[in-house]
Amino acid sequence: MTPATLLAVAHGTHDPAGPATVRALLDRVRALRPGLRVAEAYAELASPSLEEAVRQTRGPVVAVPLLLARGYHALIDIPGRLQEACGSRVVTVARPLGPHPLLSEALADRLAAACLIGPSSVPDGDSQDRPEHPFAAMPGGPGRLGPGRSLPRPARPGIAGASLAGMGLAGVDAVVLGAAGSSDPAGVADVRAAARLLTRRLRRPVRHGFVAAGEPGLAEAVARLREHGAERVAVAAYLLAPGFFHDRMSGAGADLVSPPLGAHDAVARLVLRRFDEARARTGGWRSPREMAGRAAR
Structure with missing residues (x-):
């Protein structure tokens, strides 16, 4: 069975330092868990888009929103677009990172x-x-x-x-x-x-x-x-x-x-924790309604 890909979905920005920071964070994630397939995507304003990133992966996808609170992107936009982009593939959406x-x-x-x-x-x-x-x-x-x-x-x-x-x-x-x-x-x-x-x-x-x-x-x-x-x-x-x-x-x-959180080791550990939580959850797909009904922890 093809192992799941951790698809890290950031908000996106026109500032080139934004994607550079996301990539540095994902490098920390890879260093903490060698062998894990990790891909990046952005909800808007940067590339690759969510849909482009999905096309570049294969097998199950566990999307981890690199967002610090619930909101439109975490509860509606990312889950809805993933469901459409992945079709029949197994896809799970983790909770946003924060608060934690x-x-x-x-x-x-x-x-x-x-x-x-x-x-x-x-x-x-x-x-x-x-x-x-x-x-x-x-x-x-x-x-x-x-x-x-x-x-x-x-x-x-x-x-x-x-x-x-x-x-x-x-x-x-x-x-x-x-x-x-x-x-x-x-x-x-x-x-x-x-x-x-x-x-x-x-x-x-x-x-x-x-x-x-x-x-x-x-x-x-x-x-x-x-x-x-x-x-x-x-x-x-x-x-x-x-x-x-x-x-x-x-x-x-x-x-x-202060500077943004960036590629702090604690943030990288939290990304992996959200990934593991989502993989352990039964039922695969988590609807936006279910996500909205549970407080982020």
Whole structure:
């Protein structure tokens, strides 16, 4: 019997750093499980499309949406297009990646690394021009400081406390989880859950904010924290890859925006976990209705 192919389906972006980041992540997946057939696809804006990728595979397909929350693409678009493209072939659609504690691990690492690095002129995704940089190989590039911002001194004890300092965030008073956003209530709920998981990881409250659909907006969330005394606000970018949404986060008024999750080892492990969960599920095809009826975990 032909072994199943892990078809990783990302959202897609016009930014060439986006697909490069996805490929770096899938290289980590292959390294963690040698011999596994892994293919990439994009829901929009990049190639190969979902349909093109399916035509290039054979045998059973387990599609893993490289999405961090439920929404249109995870619940309707990807399952529907796969069902049509695969025809009589066995196809299973895994849950989206988030929310999950492994993503919180990756978020905390990216945020801490960004705080240690500080500002950089290296464009997002560019890891070749400065090999001496301690995080040069980190897809998404180093974190960004907001215009006119700096992180020169430790966080104020009454706001951030020792826990943020212990995570390498000594120059940060408050953290906001920045997400793209969704008009689907399930997607908004998933981002809230992700913020709670990051709260546990950092042992300090983490607010959330959106740069597209959903409330509150990221700029509003940052402004509220400043009103309550937070001088230095960092955004943990709840994004897989660089692109339009990460650019918008940089303009939300925070002092620092972490790089996207990228090819973090915890994300690669989560991709494999979702693949294994989907393969173990009986019945093969999982309908969009069933996916919408179960909360992502």
